[in-house]
Amino acid sequence: MHRQQLLSLLKVYKTRFMEEAGFVSRAIRFIEAHEDCFYRELRPIHVTGSTWVVNARRDRVLLLHHRKLNQWFQPGGHADGDADILRVALKEAEEETGLDASSIRLVDEAIFDVDIHRIAANAVDSQHDHIDIRFLVEVDDTLVVPGNDESHEIMWVDLYQASSFNNNRSTFRMIDKTRRLR
Numbered sequence: 001m002h003r004q005q006l007l008s009l010l011k012v013y014k015t016r017f018m019e020e021a022g023f024v025s026r027a028i029r030f031i032e033a034h035e036d037c038f039y040r041e042l043r044p045i046h047v048t049g050s051t052w053v054v055n056a057r058r059d060r061v062l063l064l065h066h067r068k069l070n071q072w073f074q075p076g077g078h079a080d081g082d083a084d085i086l087r088v089a090l091k092e093a094e095e096e097t098g099l100d101a102s103s104i105r106l107v108d109e110a111i112f113d114v115d116i117h118r119i120a121a122n123a124v125d126s127q128h129d130h131i132d133i134r135f136l137v138e139v140d141d142t143l144v145v146p147g148n149d150e151s152h153e154i155m156w157v158d159l160y161q162a163s164s165f166n167n168n169r170s171t172f173r174m175i176d177k178t179r180r181l182r
Contacts, residue, residue, distance in 0.1 A: 003038070003083050006047075006133065007031055013111045017173055023116045027131045037131075038079035038088075045116075045129040049089035050076020051104075052112055052134055052174050053097070054159075055141035058182045061162050061175075062139060064096055064151040068122060072165035074174075076132060085133045093137055097154065098146030105138045112136040113177065115170040134174070 010028050015021050030045060031037050037047045052074050053062035063072045075096040079088045086109060094101045113134040121127040139145075147154035159178055163171050 003031060003035065006083070006085050009111050010114070010133075013114065015114075019169065020114055020173060023114045023131075026116060027114060027133075030131060038083050038085070039081050040078040043126065043128050045131060046078070047085060048076055048078055048130045048132045049085040049092060050074050050132055050134045051089050051093040051137045052178070053093060053104075053137050053139050054107075054178055055156070056138055058178050059159050060141050060156045061159055061178065062097065062141075062145065062154065063157050063162060063165050064147060064154040067150055067152055068124070069119070074134070076134070086135060089133070089135045090137070096148055096150060097139070098148050099139065099143065103139060103143060107136040107138055109135075113170065113174050115173075117168070117170065132170075 007028060010024055013024055015024065031047065034042065036042050040046055054060065064075060065072050075093040076089060077092040079085060082088050090104065090106065093104050111133060115132045115134065116129055117132065118127065118129050119125065141156050145154050157165060159175055162175055
């Protein structure tokens, strides 16, 4: 996937959420203007990729407690210059869950969600924003999910309990989208 492929995905992406539609418009403008949008060094904003991990019944979601940010999130991370944001998202899912890639099934190559959120300054990074491009994947929830050292904990959570782990609007949005898939 090249930057133009991501722009094509964003331009056909439709959402019923006004806030997310604003994120999509902002993402398109930014990505069109910045060839280096996939580099974490680009400040104050850059593109990241993540996966919303559900089980086959779509009634559970896999969340991890991020060590550096001390919050619960879906697997995801920096592109580090890789313009194939789908590949980035799948790689991050594999690395952060500790699962083999063969255990992670991409449900659809279309974008599942787009979010722009602020990352607070920490010991390593200054405050910046992420344009997070999210894809839907499925994992067998009977598998042992070992995680990795980037997380304090990783666990399956009932879909309707996910917002008690992370109550930001994007989590509510992804829960609603998942509910509509069932």
